[in-house]
Amino acid sequence: MFGPLPLRARLGLVGLLTLLTFGVALAPGRLSSPIRKLANYRADTRDPIYNYPLDPRAIRRAAAILPNSRQATYYIHTRPEPQLGHDLIGAGLLFFLPAVPVPSPREAQWVLSYQAPTLLPKGVRAARTYQVGRRIYLVRLRPA
């Protein structure tokens, strides 16, 4: 497998390439950009990179409270912002399963109230409220 390159020369070449790689990795500016991107110098957390700046800890706290049951249903109550709603639905599908989302609060046993103008939408009443973040609540509803 090894060709005519002597072992010392091969080791020297590999050493040189290693030094060069480290040099490029540590270089300022655009030179180090490819390695910086690939190695992700500024490490991410374990949470999704949401499009809207959701509070990831609040989502996980709510997930820990929701019952681990396919019968559990939840409703997302928030401001009328498309990106916020989109991300909350995705976060719910990721963390709240096996509970399923429903489109109407009257069908829900739980409400995730995420920085909404009111704690709950009209027509439902709280049985118990858990604060999981700043102006973020998980609310167990009273049965209708």
Add this chain to the structure above:
Amino acid sequence: MGLVAGVVVLNVVLAAVGYCVLAPALRGRSVLTYVSYGGVALLVGTGLVPLVLEMLAPTGLHLGLGAFAAVAAALAAAGLAARRFVRLDADPRRAAPPRTLSGDVVATVAAFGIVAILGIGLVGGFRASPWLDDTWYFWLPKGRALDLAGLDPRLWTPQPALHMLFGHDYESLTFIRPDNPLWWSILLNLDMRFVGSVDLRAVNGELAFLMIGFVGTAARLLWGHVRLSILLPALLVLLSAPEFLRQAQGGDADVPLAIYLALAILCAAGWLALRSRFALALFFVFAATAVATKSEGVLELVLDLAIVSVVAWRARRALLPLWGAAAAAVATGIPWYAWRAANDIPNVFSLRNALSPSYLSHHTYLLHGGLRILGDHLTSVREWSLIVPLAVALGLAGFVRERRLPWLAPAAFLGFGYVLFVWISWADPEGAFRLVASAYRYVTPPIVLAGIFLPVLGERLARAFSGTSRAGRGR
């Protein structure tokens, strides 16, 4: 287990299953030979275990650790048992060392580059949460749903009643792109299960392992067929493409699709050129996985096989087993397609639109947009470095020299792949959105497929020219 340990252990288990499945082809070989098939074993195990789980999903089985353990054990046992009555020869070839000093230097530098990129990519993968929201919005949630609730139509079947209005936009409460197969979702959920919590960095860790497996498999399959001073630099060109590396941290299923599709077609070529039954068996595994990865996988597989069949028409006797293996690979998706049909889950790409002259004539703006946007991505050297120009140039040089169609196969993969996706976008009611959001990913499979043939093109061209120079000296 934690992030790194969890992903590593899962991949070790999958590679072990892969080795068991490969046992009929590797029996009696040296330890070094076994080690050299590590990439193949990893991709075979990673392909097969979630594939079998996907086939079981319509039964309602919860696809968690229990189902994983049972399927992995069954596959491993089947592979070990098959050793007794199945004879396949992996035909592991040894590579001749580079003959010239310059060739040796080139091979050494390229090998260093490959190891460095894969190593940095592996570290980076574990430090990066996927940048594409599809990953956490539906790919991984689907896997968790299959684990926690089984294949529940309430979450998959599109229902207008299950939409919510946020501001001016409707959002579905069921999974978007419900037509996509389940392989990638199942694999991602297994990663989370082994890690012990939802940690999105495990997605990119898994993708890094797939990249390592891809390069390892390509190198192993071409080892001894392509000289090292061509093989390693060509793989480096493919691996180092900025867009390939960027997408390998995006978390979407396009990179796995590209990897498995490219290896499937490489194995198809191996079967046609060498009549290697081992290559045909690998073709089945890789093709079945590609079909199970994304909806368009089956279309791309059929298109690329059609191209292979045309350019390899001289070897038409070998085409029948190849198409038989392809049919068997597609048939592994029957349980999923049947469940989809039973639950009214349509494909987002409508064949009716695609074949309707009136629909297409009313949406010509999408044709123009598709041609331009997909063409820009396909030909961008900034995104895909030299893969496309090299595949076209080397293919043309070989074709001009020998007037044989196989030279044009990589260019045809690119050209017809481009036409396919322009057509799909043209026929898609949401084509305008998808072209902007996804066109950069549509071109990934054809480009990676063309790229994996760069070493083959380079070797054949080098042989053609060295043959001429020897003949010239002879005269």
